[in-house]
Amino acid sequence: MMSKDFNDESAALAATVMEYMTAFMRGDVPAVLATYAEDGVLMAPIGPAVEGKKQLAEVYPGLFAAVDFNLVPKVKEVLQTSADWGFVRTATEGTQTNKANGDTVRTRYLELFLLRKSATGAWLIARYSTTQNGPEA
Amino acid sequence: MMSKDFNDESAALAATVMEYMTAFMRGDVPAVLATYAEDGVLMAPIGPAVEGKKQLAEVYPGLFAAVDFNLVPKVKEVLQTSADWGFVRTATEGTQTNKANGDTVRTRYLELFLLRKSATGAWLIARYSTTQNGPEA
Numbered sequence: 001m002m003s004k005d006f007n008d009e010s011a012a013l014a015a016t017v018m019e020y021m022t023a024f025m026r027g028d029v030p031a032v033l034a035t036y037a038e039d040g041v042l043m044a045p046i047g048p049a050v051e052g053k054k055q056l057a058e059v060y061p062g063l064f065a066a067v068d069f070n071l072v073p074k075v076k077e078v079l080q081t082s083a084d085w086g087f088v089r090t091a092t093e094g095t096q097t098n099k100a101n102g103d104t105v106r107t108r109y110l111e112l113f114l115l116r117k118s119a120t121g122a123w124l125i126a127r128y129s130t131t132q133n134g135p136e137a
Numbered sequence: 138m139m140s141k142d143f144n145d146e147s148a149a150l151a152a153t154v155m156e157y158m159t160a161f162m163r164g165d166v167p168a169v170l171a172t173y174a175e176d177g178v179l180m181a182p183i184g185p186a187v188e189g190k191k192q193l194a195e196v197y198p199g200l201f202a203a204v205d206f207n208l209v210p211k212v213k214e215v216l217q218t219s220a221d222w223g224f225v226r227t228a229t230e231g232t233q234t235n236k237a238n239g240d241t242v243r244t245r246y247l248e249l250f251l252l253r254k255s256a257t258g259a260w261l262i263a264r265y266s267t268t269q270n271g272p273e274a
Contacts, residue, residue, distance in 0.1 A: 041226070043247040043268050045182075049213070049228065076186070082219035087251060087264065089178070091186065110180035112249060112266040114224060127224065129249040129266035131180050 006083035009123065013115050014078045016123045017088045020113075021073045027064035033057055037116055037124040045132045068097040071109070084117035085126075105135035143220035146260065150252050151215045153260045154225045157250075158210045164201035170194055174253055174261040182269045205234040208246065221254035222263075242272035 016035055023031035033056060042050040042059070050059045071094035080086035092109040114127040153172055160168035170193060179187040179196070187196045208231035217223035229246040251264040 043226070043249055043266075045268055045270060047270055048245075049226070049247055081222040085218040085222065089180070089186070089264065108185075110186055110266065112180055112251070112264060114249070114251070127226065127249060129180075129247065129268055131182055131266055131268040133182060133184055 006080070008080060009117070010078045010080045010086065012123045013080060013086045013088055014075055016115060016125065017075070017090060017111075017113050018073070020125060021090070021092075025069055025071060027068070029057070029060045029064065032060055035125050037118065037126045040125050041127045043127075043129040045130070066099055068099055070095045070097070071107075073111070086115050086123070088113045088115065107132060107134040109133070143217070145217060146254070147215045147217050147223065149260045150217060150223045150225055151212055153252060153262065154212070154227060154248075154250050155210070157262060158227070158229075162206055162208060164205070166194070166197045166201065169197055172262050174255065174263045177262050178264045180264075180266040182267070203236055205236055207232045207234070208244075210248070223252050223260070225250045225252065244269060244271040246270070 020032060020035040023035065033053060036053055036056055038053050040053060040056060042056060044050070046059070046063065050056055071092045073090045073092040075088065075090050077089040078086070090111040092111060095104050095106055097104040109130050109132050111128070111130045113125055115123045116126040118124050157169060157172040160172065170190060173190055173193055175190050177190060177193060179193060183196070183200065187193050208229045210227045210229040212225065212227050214226040215223070227248040229248060232241050232243055234241040246267050246269050248265070248267045250262055252260045253263040255261050
């Protein structure tokens with residue numbers, strides 16, 4: 001086991017992820033974007049990788065216009081791997097509603113967030129992958 | 138920009154991911170498992186997170202028995218973030234065939250691999266998330 005040569009900031013990593021999650025559930029685009037680094041990348045079931053804050057700013061409004069998410073995230077793991085990198089795993093469960101037709105389905109997601117410490121000391125989402133299990137049969 | 142205080146082993150990170158991918162496409166369970174760390178975790182559309190080599194050894198045979206994958210991965214990004222951690226992003230496209238009924242669909246995946254350097258110097262998959270786009274309409 002190696003000794004750590006950096007301060008443990010794992011609580012700050014988890015806090016950024018929970019900020020993202022709560023902003024996501026209320027469909028708050030500016031608050032969602034504030035949790036991403038400028039070069040942040042989203043990998044999700046909705047399509048190709050969304051690369052950089054400009055693309056992210058184009059994708060989230062359409063997502064929130066189409067779907068109402070009502071999911072509860074649980075933090076499964078937080079690990080800071082260096083002075084300025086770390087990751088968080090979450091599992092998320094609940095319902096989502098298609099706003100066009102009102103259809104609601106139960107669904108689950110698994111999330112893997114890579115976070116990087118910014119020059120100002122904030123932990124921001126650098127790479128984020130979410131994979132969907134369900135809708136349940 | 139910080140100077141790196143570690144040797145760049147990004148080629149080795151990418152090599153492990155390509156070993157995983159080629160083993161996965163030929164349905165080779167032992168070769169797939171050899172690319173994972175003991176505590177490796179898989180997050181995929183197939184169900185809950187698969188945590189640790191014992192669970193992984195139970196899940197992959199069933200997956201390969203059910204589905205024939207014929208996908209081509211492209212490496213999108215490789216970044217070593219410390220002496221013993223790094224990540225690789227890939228995008229994967231092709232077809233998969235349900236072995237029970239022969240149905241073949243075109244599909245795409247996005248993969249995010251977190252790799253950790255083992256005590257023996259091998260880069261192994263520590264956390265891996267794959268998200269599916271498609272089947273295409």
